[in-house]
Amino acid sequence: MSNEQIPFHEYKHSPVASSVGTLGLALIVLGAACAILTLWSDATRFWHNYLIMYMLMVSIAVGSLFYVALEYITGAIWSTPFRRVFECLASMIPWVGLLAIPILFFGGMPKLYHHWLPTHHAEASAQHGSSHGSDAADQSKQESHDAKQGAASSHEKDPIIEGKRGYLNEGFFLVRVILCFGLWYLFYYWFTRNSLKQDETGDQKLTGINIRIAAIFMLVFPVTLTMSAVDFMMSLEPHWFSTMFGVYYFAGTLVAAISLITIITVKLKEAGYLHPDIHRDSYYSLGLLMFAFNTFWAYIAFSQFMLIWYGNLPEETIWFAHRYGEGWTVIAWFLIIFHFVIPFFALLSRNQKTNPGRLLFMAKWLILAHIFDLYFIVMPAHRDGGYFHWMDVGFLLFAAGMVMVLFNRRAKQISLVPWKDPKLSRGLEFRLHN
């Protein structure tokens, strides 16, 4: 830290840092224990919950990286004083990549994607996982169920899935996952390397370089995020397709990421770990982005729904048919109110966006809303699963703990204020006009 003249608490040596780390670890252990219990009672539910947690972590990590790039490419100044919060959250990307491994290699695929996996593979993995007795029984039940539904050996003869085989196959799936995380980590590495180097050298050119990197990232980001959404969530029901699905997930991602950024920023600022000159007016922009992207989510979600509803084609409506009726009706309506109607009015006025207490409340609300949205996307694919189960909470605790530990780890390594960023002083002067 070069600027000793400005008094502010250092996060690195603070008691909060260690307590956050401990609490995070405790949550990870508790969440994991809770989740593993479900593996014996309902393994399919376990993997669907795992997928929700995984997509939530992708949302937060990659969404934060998006906001880093957004600040550079738009030349935004209000967010510069707390850009390090975005960067710390984006540092979770490689760890989230590790979270994909259990889905890919340790039994997640046959539980989640048995609809499009070739039969021989499903059988092989059933034998592989035969150490759990109920697991194999589940699998065979699943297969007999499938056989009853369609013509014999429906897996191999399904013409729709055969037509998608060029994209939906395990090899290419793996390649895409590696590609996405490789690209995301590459861009994260570029951004933060230049950003941290600027702390030492004060070289203004580094901002210019990052702007160019951000321009490239803006092309890479939608493709990779759409791939993730399509691969992991849309392929749960492989007959169904929606060209808006990537945007739908993207909108939710932005809401979740900005909400978590808001929570962390406001908490750090109120506890005095960020630059002391940050004015409350900067909160307004956080609230504004939450409001804007939440409305964008509603717009996209409704557009996707209305086109499918109006077209009324069986292969498209099936997705909504699985999410409406049989008790899901209440959940679908609740999602609309919980994710859009209440936050829309709660974030409409300016006072709501500048008052830290209310902003924190709405940020927590919207994170829960995004989790609920993911639940609404993923869980109905598990047809025999029912709606809620106390075990669904396990992985959410795990995710919360993971965010705390990983954020804490990174925040202790770097300075939470980009001292020599050329936009910093203007960012601190950010005020609302009347």
Place this chain on the structure above:
Amino acid sequence: MSRRLHSVVALFKSPDAIINAAEKTVEAGYQDFDVHTPYPVHGMDHAMKLKGTKLPYVSLVFALIGFIVAVLFQWYTLGNPLGGIGSDLLMLPSWLERYPFVIGGKPLFSLPAFVPVMFELTVLFCALATAASMIMFFCNLPGNSHPLHDTEYMRSVSSDHFGLCIEASDPSFDEASVKTFLEDVGGAAIQSVRQPYKRPPSFLSSIVFFGILLAVIGGVSTKFYLIFNKVLYMAPWTWMETQKKLMPQEASLLDENKKPIFKDGRGMQRPVEGTVARGFMPYQFSKTPDQAGRLLTNPLVVNEANLTRGKEMYQIYCALCHGDFGKGDGKVSNREAAKGLRPPSLHSKKMKGFSDGRIYHVIVEGQNAMPSYAKQIKEQDRWSIILYLRALQRAVDAKESDLK
């Protein structure tokens, strides 16, 4: 100097000075005052203790009104609010006519289809009301003058000075004390501004004004009429339309000697005798069914393509009366109106006895209540129908050898 006092103004040199002065003015208890600066000064609204504008409330209220209007409008016009009672029964005026159309098989009141209209009307009402109320109530338009216009003060604050203006409408306003107060906070060029003298308009100028107004209104209306009713309907090129040509039901064109080209003077002529339309060969056995039965033979061979075609055509043209399997039980014959017109079974002995040519004759000429199908079914298809009919007859009365 008999004009009413509007305000006392003072000039300041720097943004810091004006912010300081504004803060002092608030502290001194003045309420009706304003600040003029050549560019926006940060923190000014805070220094002046300005309350937030009320405009967002107008926006919110009108947005909600727009939303509700859209819901009610669609519910009334498209939905089924009157419980299926027609508006003619209720003797509603024509402008209250409803349009309960079923579109795309959706229910009359289908909310998802209404949402885009709800959204649009919300935005429309909100935007229009915000703009209109901002102009009318917050910017005091259509008033177009202000006592500070055309003063030395306004000239200065719009270029390089910062001005403070305490208005006479303030409850604690007193000209002398305000002037000393402004001197105390560091103002220069302190002046009193009076309401401008308003000259009543003369008769002549009123006449000229209304004359110009009428001319503008008339001119604009005429221009719009011409543009929308004449210019927009003018075709760019009309050569093809206006060229010399023969039209049906018109007199024949004239040649160089001003005589009609055609002898009878008509534009439309009968076809040459013996002309046959494409695809329609004349049928020579229309009066001699037996001859048709003897002389006509089916040119088609029995294969899958011909039988499939025959089945298709049979189900389009024949099955409606004769039934899918030729048993004379088609949909039409079951209707009340077709009572007594029950078509015969195609599996009767008489029908089986008919040769292909004889059936062909029935299709072309009709029989009893059956009209001619010559116009609907092409020649090839008639023969394919006959092929299919033979297959039907055989299927109902199969021989033992067919089962092998």
